[in-house]
Amino acid sequence: MGIWDNAFKIPVPPEPTPEEKRMLDILAQKARKRSLGDVASFAVESTRPLHNLGAQGISFIEPLLVLIFNKEEVRKYTALLENSKAVSYLVDRLSNAPVEKEDLNVKKRP
Template sequence: MGIWSNAFKLPEHAEVNDQERALLLALAQKVRGRNMALAVSLAMESSRPLHNLGAQALVFLMPLLSQVFGIEEAEKAVKLLENPKAVDFFLKELNAASPNGANHVK
């Protein structure tokens, strides 16, 4: 039975590195600056099962995106969308603005 114990095992996702952390922190600050944290958090949480599909759509559009943003930036976006730990880090930072986790409208 040794062959079947590892047959359907998914690879472990990588931890978020410092460069990705800085990018996600900057993105979270921009979203909070526009008072869109609650809407973005809702959209990210509700589409969580589709993040891999979105990453594959970005791979499909890579020739176009690489012309607009550069190949490195497009590959970073794909890598971040595929990593649930990166999405969790982004949502945690996005909701860290207020004590109850949501931004209040002034």
């Protein structure tokens, strides 16, 4: 069975690097600051099968995004979107991020 050992094997995505984790932490912190952590977590988790398609879409509109964002930054986020372990890390950070002091002072509606 030597030739068939790896025929249908799906490659395991790499763990996010510390730099990628820092980028995802910043993204999660910005979402949590706007009280969108749970909504963003739900949106990212529910569209998990479409992440590769979304990454290809970002690659398609990259010339437009470069007008607003740094080219390297766009490519890094595209690569992160294709990595399922990085997406899992982002969902974890969105749903389990520590509550900041500013969040404690917010008055809740009745």
